[in-house]
Amino acid sequence: MDHRIGQKFLEASVGFGGSCFKKDILNLVYLCKYYGLNEVAKFWYQVIKINEYQKNRFTEKIIDELGGSVKDKKIAILGWAFKKNTNDSRESASIEITKKLIESGAFINVYDPMVKESKIKEDLNNIWMSESRSVEDFSFRFSRLEIFDNYKDAIRETSALAIVTEWDEFKEINFKLVNQFTKNKPKIFDGRLILNQYHYTIGK
Numbered sequence: 205m206d207h208r209i210g211q212k213f214l215e216a217s218v219g220f221g222g223s224c225f226k227k228d229i230l231n232l233v234y235l236c237k238y239y240g241l242n243e244v245a246k247f248w249y250q251v252i253k254i255n256e257y258q259k260n261r262f263t264e265k266i267i268d269e270l271g272g273s274v275k276d277k278k279i280a281i282l283g284w285a286f287k288k289n290t291n292d293s294r295e296s297a298s299i300e301i302t303k304k305l306i307e308s309g310a311f312i313n314v315y316d317p318m319v320k321e322s323k324i325k326e327d328l329n330n331i332w333m334s335e336s337r338s339v340e341d342f343s344f345r346f347s348r349l350e351i352f353d354n355y356k357d358a359i360r361e362t363s364a365l366a367i368v369t370e371w372d373e374f375k376e377i378n379f380k381l382v383n384q385f386t387k388n389k390p391k392i393f394d395g396r397l398i399l400n401q402y403h404y405t406i407g408k
Contacts, residue, residue, distance in 0.1 A: 216397035216407025218297040218368055219258040221286025226252060226295055258406075259300045265404055266301075266364055266393055267308060275309035280359040280390070283369020284316035284324050291318040297395070298368045299327045306348050314351045315358035317371060321351040362390045370396040 220226075229251055236245035267274050286296040293299065293316075302312050314324055325346070332342060352358040355374065359365045359382060367374050379401050383389050392399065397407035 215370075216405075217258075217370075218262045218301070218395035218406060219255045221295040221297055222292060223294040226255075256300075259297045260304070262297070262366070262393070262395055262406065263301050263304045266305070266366060266391075269391055269393070269403060270363055273309070274305055274363075276311065277309075277363040278311040278313060278361060279305055280313045280315070280355075280362045280365040282315055282355055282358065282365060282367045282374055283371055283396075284314060284319040284327075285369050288369055288371045289318075291320070291323070293319050293323060293327055296327070296368075299331060301366065301368060302349070303328060303331055306345050311348045312350070313358040313362060314349065315353070315355045316369065317373065324351055325349070359390060360386055361388065362386060363388050364391045364393060366393040366395060367398065368395045370398050374398060 229248055233245045233248045233252075236242070236248065266279065270277060281298055281302055284293050284296060284298045285291055286293060298314070298316075302314065306312055316324070328346070328349070329342075332345065355377065374396075375398050377399070379392070391403040392401060394402040394405035397405055399405070
């Protein structure tokens with residue numbers, strides 16, 4: 205009866221986000237352990253682990269397809285919310301993907317139609333703060349981040365673009381026009397199985 209785990213929810217993605225679903229699964233793990241169902245607890249904990257693996261796998265694919273290194277390459281992240289039609293970015297796959305790409309030397313352009321620039325920076329700040337980064341390190345990392353108010357500017361002069369949130373406007377992207385104003389003809393990584401044209405997609 206819960207639509208989050210029914211047919212409507214089982215769609216291709218870089219991994220589920222949001223605070224509630226992860227929390228509910230961890231509560232289930234706790235209950236299983238409490239009642240001595242240790243093997244069942246391990247099973248449900250692996251759902252969390254495989255979700256993290258999915259984000260990492262997508263990021264590694266981007267790096268691999270760009271020749272094994274993204275150092276000083278510009279990559280567009282399209283979508284910051286954990287799902288469309290919300291400005292909620294808690295546990296969003298975009299956070300981990302952006303973090304790893306910046307740490308791998310990339311410059312990142314971000315666009316999301318509903319998530320504010322301050323929230324995007326806050327999400328990254330929180331995850332880097334948890335690693336006790338220095339002030340100099342923070343400044344360097346944020347210097348590699350740029351946030352845009354439209355996807356056309358975000359993908360300009362990029363080597364790759366990754367669709368992480370399934371916003372409807374991304375389905376309308378005309379990639380012939382993209383190649384006209386982007387010299388590099390960026391590689392397209394569809395993390396939501398919403399495009400007909402891509403170099404790599406999850407779900408096929």
